[in-house]
Amino acid sequence: MAWEPDLVIGMDIGTTYSGYACLFKDEFRSNPTNIWMHKWSQFSYKTKTCVLLKKNGELHSFGERAEKKFSREFNEDRDLAYDNWLFYNNFKMVLYRENFTAADDCGNRYKAEDYFSRHTPLKDVMSKFIQGLKEDCFQRFCKQRNIQINEDKIRWVITVPAIWNEDAKSVMRTAAEMAGIPGDQLVLALEPEAAAVSYFYLPHEERAAMGGLGHVGDKFMIIDLGGGTVDISAVEVISVSPKKQLKEIIGANGGAWGSQRINDAFAQVCRDVFKDNNGQSVFKDCKKADLLKMENLFEAEKLKITDKDDEEWIEIHLPIDMRDSILKDVRRYPHKYDEYFKIMQCYYS
Ligand SMILES: Nc1ncnc2c1ncn2[C@@H]1O[C@H](COP(=O)(O)OP(=O)(O)OP(=O)(O)O)[C@@H](O)[C@H]1O
Ligand SMILES: [Mg+2]
Numbered sequence: 397m398a399w400e401p402d403l404v405i406g407m408d409i410g411t412t413y414s415g416y417a418c419l420f421k422d423e424f425r426s427n428p429t430n431i432w433m434h435k436w437s438q439f440s441y442k443t444k445t446c447v448l449l450k451k452n453g454e455l456h457s458f459g460e461r462a463e464k465k466f467s468r469e470f471n472e473d474r475d476l477a478y479d480n481w482l483f484y485n486n487f488k489m490v491l492y493r494e495n496f497t498a499a500d501d502c503g504n505r506y507k508a509e510d511y512f513s514r515h516t517p518l519k520d521v522m523s524k525f526i527q528g529l530k531e532d533c534f535q536r537f538c539k540q541r542n543i544q545i546n547e548d549k550i551r552w553v554i555t556v557p558a559i560w561n562e563d564a565k566s567v568m569r570t571a572a573e574m575a576g577i578p579g580d581q582l583v584l585a586l587e588p589e590a591a592a593v594s595y596f597y598l599p600h601e602e603r604a605a606m607g608g609l610g611h612v613g614d615k616f617m618i619i620d621l622g623g624g625t626v627d628i629s630a631v632e633v634i635s636v637s638p639k640k641q642l643k644e645i646i647g648a649n650g651g652a653w654g655s656q657r658i659n660d661a662f663a664q665v666c667r668d669v670f671k672d673n674n675g676q677s678v679f680k681d682c683k684k685a686d687l688l689k690m691e692n693l694f695e696a697e698k699l700k701i702t703d704k705d706d707e708e709w710i711e712i713h714l715p716i717d718m719r720d721s722i723l724k725d726v727r728r729y730p731h732k733y734d735e736y737f738k739i740m741q742c743y744y745s
Contacts, residue, residue, distance in 0.1 A: 401551035401581070407529055408555050408587070409568075411488045411624025411654060413442035414459075414525075416533045428597040434536050436460070446485035447525040453482075458528030463688075466511070470685045483511040487525075489624045490518045491564040492652055498563040498570075511684060522571035526554075530575055552577045557625045558586040558648030586648065588618040588629040596640050612636060615645060624654040655698075662694050663687070670722055678721050686715040 404424070406417045418432045436443040436459070443459030448466050450456050457465055466483040469476065487508040496506065507515035508522075538545060554572055556565050565584055573579050595603065596610060603609070609616050612633050620627040630646040670678040679687070690712065697710040714722075 400549075402549040403545065404551045404553060405533060406553040406555070406585075406590075407526065408442070409488060409522075409525065409529075410442065410445055410622055411486065411656060412445055413440070413623065414445045414529065415440075415442035416529050417441075418533065418537050429599065432537060432540075434533070444485070445488060445525070446483065447521060447528060449482040449484075449521075449524055451480050451482065453520070453524075455524045455528055456481075458525055458532075467685050467688065470511075470683070474683070478512055481511075482514065482516070484508050484516075484521045484525075486656070487518060487521050489652065489656075491560060491567060492557065492625060496561060496564050498566050519567050519571040519574065522568065523574035526572050526575035526577070530577065548581075550581060552582045553585050553590075554582065555585050555587045555590050557620075557622075557650070558588050558627050558629055559625060559650045586627075586629070587622075588620050588627045588648070589631075589642075589644075591618050591620060592616070592629075592631050592642055593640070596636075609633075610636065620650075622654045623656045624652060626650045626653040658698060659691055659694060663691065666690075670725070672725055678725050679718065682718050682721060683715075686718050689715050690718065 400421070402421055404419050404421070406419075408415055408417075415433060415436070419428075419430070423430050433441045435441055444463055445459075446462050447458045448456045448462035456462065462483065463485070466477070466481055469481060490506050490508055493506060506518065508518045508520075509515055534545060537543075552572070554568060556568055560568075569579065569582065569584060572582055595606070595616075598606075607616075610633060612635060615630060615632045617628065617630045628649040629644065631642040632645050634641040634643045667677045667679060672678055693712045693714075694710075697712060701710070
């Protein structure tokens with residue numbers, strides 16, 4: 397008899413946020429949307445895509461916990477943090493490069509970069525991150541349901557951007573296997589395809605609100621606006637019963653146009669605007685931890701912006717050392733206050 401899973405565990409590893417979800421096969425039959433997910437915060441089923449390793453490469457933590465721990469260690473003693481820790485974020489985008497080959501990950505071309513710009517093969521970092529998600533998922537799910545999971549009966553699904561090439565996908569597969577996920581129990585699913593399939597299982601009202609699509613012959617487009625990439629694909633419904641079947645009608649499209657670009661542009665504006673008289677960025681000596689903090693503050697404000705907003709300004713309270721760097725510059729050259737103000741105004745008008 398063909399192998400059948402008892403439990404499906406899905407992992408969505410995003411550029412900025414990641415999460416996991418579990419569903420027993422029996423529960424899927426009675427209620428396919430009865431999916432168990434851990435709520436990481438009041439608003440989110442995902443945590444930050446970042447990972448903290450000990451110097452020997454062992455996993456310490458991942459997600460927001462890793463970021464907090466590393467920031468604390470860094471603020472206490474930068475040199476000790478350098479000696480003891482490896483902290484990685486924004487590593488998924490390494491896999492989305494033109495002409496990326498799996499050999500590049502082991503060679504010197506493309507690697508994950510830690511906070512202090514030290515390089516490690518991406519698959520090693522990705523595998524530690526997957527290991528963190530996997531262990532965390534087991535621990536929380538088993539505890540909540542008070543069950544033991546038979547690992548041989550799990551179907552693992554990891555979603556990947558449709559626009560990745562085959563080599564990038566194979567690095568993800570290797571990373572998952574290194575994290576202890578058996579290759580023959582693992583499926584890599586394309587992110588927009590997973591979204592299209594899940595649409596079929598939404599409650600009737602939700603589907604109606606989205607146009608009630610889902611009849612044979614209906615065609616629809618899925619646009620996944622992520623942190624790193626934008627993935628666009630289009631499918632046609634081929635059959636709904638007894639099996640639900642979709643056909644791809646346009647190959648995956650998209651690019652590195654995710655929302656992280658807005659954060660990068662903000663950081664660039666800050667570097668361009670706040671320059672000393674020698675043309676050097678006022679932020680050049682700022683701690684990376686402060687730059688990270690500033691990005692987090694900007695990110696939080698960005699998420700509050702809506703299309704109904706008529707407020708033109710957002711307010712960010714800079715970390716104290718950054719504020720001092722700017723103030724030092726302004727005190728030295730008082731005319732610059734007006735200059736800075738004018739430049740910022742013209743960037744935002
Ligand atoms: N209201 C908003 N305005 C602008 N950007 C937003 C808003 N809400 C979320 N974002 C951005 O969306 C991104 C997170 O989306 P998502 O979780 O889909 O990305 P991801 O899965 O981490 O990335 P990817 O799928 O590209 O690898 C973040 O960069 C976040 O800043
Ligand atoms: Mg995503």
